[in-house]
Amino acid sequence: MIGNIRGILLEKQPPEVLIEAGGVGYEVQVPMTSFYELPEVGQEANLCIHFVVREDAQLLFGFANKKERAVFRELIKASGVGPKLALTILSGMNAQQFMQCVSMEDVTGLTKLPGVGKKTAERLVIEMRDRLSKLAKEQGYADTVHLSADLPIENTFVQRTDAKEEALSALLALGYKPPQASKVINSVYTEGVSSEALIREALRAMA
CATH class of the missing domain: 1.10.8.10 (Ubiquitin-associated (UBA) domain)
Incomplete structure (x- = not known):
């Protein structure tokens, strides 16, 4: 199983990046909250990886840190949530923000994300509240965190279109x-x- 990739960032086409490590180019799908933290093309990048094997594909999902990956892994355990929806959720809010929404039972906040209707949001809160609380305690995260709309945007990348x-x-x-x-x-x-x-x-x- 691939758990981490460190290599040269060759391309950034959100939400996918291409990283060369050991002479191999890896296509990795990254939530936007992690994408913002990537360096510029040509520099070294390091991503925590979740590896998905399907009958028709082998997919790599990358995250800026283990916390983002841990929340992603909990998300895809929820009923009706696959990797694509989990990626979308963690693009609209980072792991801390998602954990706070679930902790505070903020169904309205979750329904603002594409693909998350009221029933799905309610199910996420019910299914994930205890799991995320346990995760927070196991990994030393605060049970509640400050919601911030500010995300780092210092890095830029080569644009192939406008x-x-x-x-x-x-x-x-x-x-x-x-x-x-x-x-x-x-x-x-x-x-x-x-x-x-x-x-x-x-x-x-x-x-």
Whole structure:
């Protein structure tokens, strides 16, 4: 099983990155909250990995730290939540924010994420409340954490399309509907903004 990858970051096309390690290029899907913490293309990156093997594919999901990966692993144990939805949830809020939503039974906050309806949000709270509380105690996390909309955006990456197209592609990959994604991108777009910053602002606007 692959648990960690350290290598040179070759490409950043949210929510996927390409990392070369030992002469092999690994395609890794990364939630946006972890994506923001990646270095620039050409620099060394390190990701905690969750490896999924299916009949038709072998998928790698990468995270900035073990906490994000641990919450992802708890998410995919929940009824009706697969890796794609878990990735979307951890793109709209980081692990600490998700844990707080569950702890505070904030169903409304969870339903703002694409693919999470009221029933799914209620089920997440019921199924994951005790598990996440146990995880917090086992790994030394605070039971409740401060919700912050600010996420690091210092890093930029080489853009293969313009900022709006890059951002739209990322939001669609995360499960947002085209009309919703286009509308919010246009509302937060400013001249000269990077794709990464635009994605961040779009996700914040939909929170």
